[in-house]
Amino acid sequence: MVKVIAILNQKGGVGKTTIAANIGVSIAKRGHKVLMVDSDPQGSLRDWREATGEGEGLSVIGLDRDTLAKEIDEIKKAYDFVILDGRAKAEKMAGASIRVADLVLIPVAPSALDIWGASDLTEAIAARHEVTEGKPHAFFVINSATKNTKLIEEVKPAAEQTGFKTLNNVLHAREVYKQTMGEGLSVHSGKNPAALEEIENLTTEIMEILNHAK
Template sequence: MTKVIAILNQKGGVGKTTIAANIGVSIAKRGHSVLMVDSDPQGSLRDWSEADEGEGLTVIGLDRETLAKDIESVKAPYDFVIIDGRAKAEKMAGAAIRAADLVLIPVAPSALDIWGASDITEAIAARHEVTEGKPATRFIINAATKNTKLIEEIRPATQESGFNPLNTVLYSREIYKQTMGDGLTVHSAKNADALEEIENLTTEIMEILNNES
């Protein structure tokens, strides 16, 4: 059965596309077939894929509100589908939530950003009322700095939202910007610290999906 991961936040610039590409490559390197879905008409993930074919992932654009149905009709041959979400698009987010087994919500390490994701968390909570808790949902703390107190500091805000953060935190690193600009991921840069956090993130994601099935 294909597992669908949606990376969503109505706020722009929180790392949706960066995380989608990096975990997509990480999952593919573990021997799974992966379909990347760019749901953003801006086409950032398609631009990334065009910049360099080095990472070899299949990227398609499905940027209509029929997303859930469209994914249903193409997902079968793949082990994983990863949806790169679109900011400021309520109906698209709703469709992605319906299609997903796991929703990941990238946020900066601040309570304000977690509260700011309430459009998504409330839509998921509403969905849970009719699905007995599916899709599984986690925050990803992205672009943290070494001084951030992180999980302890944001814990109250995540509890209010009803969803937990993944243990793995992604730090702010130039290597994410550089590699994405070249159509690559941290896997090609062989940056040990960035690679380790992406691999830890992917392992956590796989564990959640295994426990769900």
């Protein structure tokens, strides 16, 4: 069965496209067929795909909110994983994504303000749970963390107040994310073993959640 992962946050610049591309490559490297869906009219993911003409070998398509549910149904027959790169300030798109997703990831900076700032999204997911018995699963992903682990620990209770947890694996602020994304690549092609390790660990955690999902 295909699994749909939606990476959503109404706030811009939190790392949605960066996380989508990097975990997409990780999952594909594990032997799965991955389709990346760009819901951004700026087409950041499509630009990334075209930067090298490769996009690390992933297929990337664009879909809008009106066609999302119908087209995903068709497309997903050919793939093991579909990764939706959400866009900022697009409530209806987020609603359509929540309905098709098995797992929603909400990238946030390690700050309680960012967690609270995502309340429109967490409330929409909670409302969806009332009719679906818990689908989609949803977690915050802490991105651009510094070595200040105290800050990360402080964020967790803020997350839990919203009813959602943070994933255990955290992504740190590293130039290699900017650099590889700008070249149409991922940390798999970069020279930073720590970045590769954190992306691999995050991907493993995500796959485990999906394996246990109904």
